[in-house]
Amino acid sequence: MSQHTLIAMLQDRxxxxxxxxxLLRRRGFNIASLAVGRSEVPGISRMTLVVDASDATQVVSxxxxxxxxxxxxxxxxxxxxxxxxxxxxIVAPPSRLAQLVDIVVEKGARVLHVGDDEMIxxxxxxxxxxxxxxxxxxxxxxxxxxxxxxxxxxxxxxxxRLEAPxxxxxxxxxxxxxxxxx
Numbered sequence: 001m002s003q004h005t006l007i008a009m010l011q012d013r014x015x016x017x018x019x020x021x022x023l024l025r026r027r028g029f030n031i032a033s034l035a036v037g038r039s040e041v042p043g044i045s046r047m048t049l050v051v052d053a054s055d056a057t058q059v060v061s062x063x064x065x066x067x068x069x070x071x072x073x074x075x076x077x078x079x080x081x082x083x084x085x086x087x088x089x090i091v092a093p094p095s096r097l098a099q100l101v102d103i104v105v106e107k108g109a110r111v112l113h114v115g116d117d118e119m120i121x122x123x124x125x126x127x128x129x130x131x132x133x134x135x136x137x138x139x140x141x142x143x144x145x146x147x148x149x150x151x152x153x154x155x156x157x158x159x160x161r162l163e164a165p166x167x168x169x170x171x172x173x174x175x176x177x178x179x180x181x182x
Contacts (some may be wrong), residue, residue, distance in 0.1 A: 003032055004048060004056035005152050008047045008063055009070040009162055012038065016068045020047070026056065027062055029053055031067055033084075033127075035149035044070065046162075048152045071162050079155045085124040089144035090137055093119055118143070 033050035056074040109123040
């Protein structure tokens with residue numbers, strides 16, 4: 001199986017994320033990464049989902065069946081920007097910490113905290129580079145790790161399937177919207 005990166009636009013309502021994840025679980029798809037948050041349009045959330053599937057067509061069609069899903073697109077082979085952030089805690093002897101600070105900064109990470117025998121670093125980069133960084137620091141004393149999940153945005157014009165309907169875009173004040181029958 002291969003991994004597919006999907007972007008979905010969802011109505012921002014209670015239970016939508018639960019229904020989305022439950023649908024995929026029932027169909028036997030493994031979710032490798034999930035990131036969701038408010039979009040540029042009030043009342044709409046944008047979700048980036050990485051699933052293990054031999055063919056993402058079935059995943060897309062299953063998600064499209066949910067009433068709250070406005071649109072889904074597989075961006076795995078599309079021209080897109082993909083990023084992930086990780087926070088990592090490294091425990092090391094005080095004599096080694098100064099050297100580790102220099103090393104992690106050279107690798108593109110930011111040092112957020114340095115204590116007596118530990119430090120917390122942050123890296124934001126492509127998922128592959130984040131994975132490489134984690135592999136590099138693991139033997140240095142990695143004791144805690146937190147990753148955001150993948151974020152993806154297509155380059156160029158947003159496909160119609162990933163645009164919010166006009167009745168959402170027109171409410172720039174963020175006021176609750178009325179239900180529109182399909």
